[in-house]
Amino acid sequence: MASFTSSRWLRPEVYPLFAAVGTAVGICCMQLVRNITTNPEVRVTKENRAAGVLENFSEGERYAEHGLRKFLRSKNPEIMPSLNKFFSDPN
Template identity: 80%
Template structure:
């Protein structure tokens, strides 16, 4: 019975499904770890939870303005700007 289950799910046609699910689980795990470890609004230990609402605007700004956001801030919101310009700009 186990052999038929393995033969059913471990075929080459199923590999893209495993890859897509693996990437989705990886992104969710990354975001979970990022929020638990460095989000200023998440407090895991008891001492920090007892502090209540903190006015830590600089820490929140540092968390929100991460490196990727700073990198793409002044860039065009297009994936392929040269191809988009070729097909949309008048000559």
């Protein structure tokens, strides 16, 4: 029975599906860990929850303005810039 299951699901055609699902699960896990560890509104320990509502605007701004957002802010919002340049420039 085990050989039937492995021959059914471990075909070469299924590998891209495993890669896509694995990437999606990895991104979700990364975002969950980021929210638990650095989000100023999430308090895991009892001492932090007892503090109540904090006015910590600098910590919230640090969370919202992370490195990826700062990096992408200086880039053009294009998916394929070289292809766009090829078709849009008359040269």
